[in-house]
Amino acid sequence: MPLDTSTYSLARLRLDGRRAHELRRLSAQLHTQAAADGSAYFEQGNTKVICTVAGPSESKRRGGANSSEQNQDATVEVEVNFAGFSGTDRRKRARGDKRTAELAHTISSAFTSTLLLHLYPHSTITLTLHILSQSGSLLATCLNASTLALIDAGIPMLAPLAAVTVATTAAYADNEEEADVLLDVNEQEEVELPFLTIAGTGEGEGVRVLVLESRVQMGRLEGMIAVGLEGVRRVRGVLDGIVREHGERVLEGKVG
């Protein structure tokens, strides 16, 4: 139990030494692969993801009958690849793994509503995510990495998407009223505590993605979402900083 240790109840320090509202170390690099249209490497603590973007490219399907009135916008296809060394057990995920498919679908629908797809009719934008190391907050890290890769590819979007996870200590708190909301959950905390992933643009109160798969009391939810949105604002600030720094380097001609 990650919070049973005396350090939390006495000093309010989590297993990795963070306080309740501290994010893990976020670092990223853009344009890691010259061969792809856009690429980014993103690390959130020990969760490491590489995202490459190919496109917009010509769609494989030729909609002869339904091209006129039906949806002409571009489609976003997402493929998620778990490296064998990403988890504690070396396991090769089967191709049609449902969990992976659900992850891919969530990311795909998140970006379908964020990207300006009407600018590229009848094309496909393919996002490929390679998970190099899993240590909690997988969906959030994938969304952040995809945002950076799409920015690197130059695909216009309404606003960058930033994501973060939050958990609540309600079930384990001495006093129910004192339950804390923890920001940026790591592996051990994800196993024990109810947590949700939230993504937004970092401006305003709009929630773009919300995934909650564990049981939480109704009263806790608002607090979690509020802290989550604050976390999203901070992650958005970090992503902005990363993109600006990359832009400066490009202008100075150091990156090809």
Next chain:
Amino acid sequence: MAADPSPAPTSLSFPRSTFAKLTPGPFLHAHLKQNPPIRPSGRTLTQFREQQITTGSLTHSHGSAVVRLGDTTVVCSVQGEILKAADIPSPPDESADNEDLLETLGLLVPNIELSTGCSPAHLPGNPPSTLAQSLSWKVRTLLYGSEIVNPEDLQIMFTAPKIDEEDDAPVPEVKAYWTLYLDIMFISLDGNPFDAAWLAVMAALRTTRLPRASWDADREAVVCSPALEHYAHLTLHTTPVTATFAVFSTANPLKQRSEAESWVLTDPDTSEEEVCREALTVTVDGKRVLGIDKAGGRVIGMEAVEECVKLTFARWKEVSTILP
């Protein structure tokens, strides 16, 4: 202004990059014809690309390395898993040769993942290409053939305690083996995948630390000590180093063979690999040659092979000091 190897019929002038894309062969030839010969990337014929090795970045693996050889980036992870002797379907003979033991039991399992979008030729979502499969096989052959790891280093032994005074001294027996899974993943590919992959394998193996494993007779299972002080490095017995060379030749069936000129390029990148039809890979360790791999082509002769082997020995000296 383009350097023209042959007079163009019209007076067009291209920027360098257009010339490189339109006619990559003559572009490379124009560079090699200079005195001294130089390559489009600015390297000399015998110069390797700048390499960067970072180890220990993957948290869940027993050993890992990220290697950059120019623009080729490779991640190698080494993970050890336990194989119980009781689970082996046909256990090897007591007197079985040590050399074959590793291979029969399959204790070293390399796998190369190329379909990661590392280059336009390797798009993700495809099954392993011929190149990926043959690279996996080459790494596997080199791992077993170079005897870099001895089976004794991977054995988990158990000596039953002596119960009676009159009993003979108990014989230690092998209860389980460590199986090392080497996952090699290409993040970006700009030529010479084999050298980069092997460098990553070497760096990862050199920094692999396995926990101390012992056989628990009561539980009939292998138990590993979680204490960090008990983690031990693998004992590596050899340090094979590879070098790949590509041959660019102007040989043409329509020309006299004696008119053809050829150059041997060390550590080719993608643009050079595409116009070279012949390649040679040499593997050495210290003073021994561990392997020479050449498939096809008719330009390289005895002297060129010897020259390449000398260059590989020099490379060995350089790399064996850089490896962690």
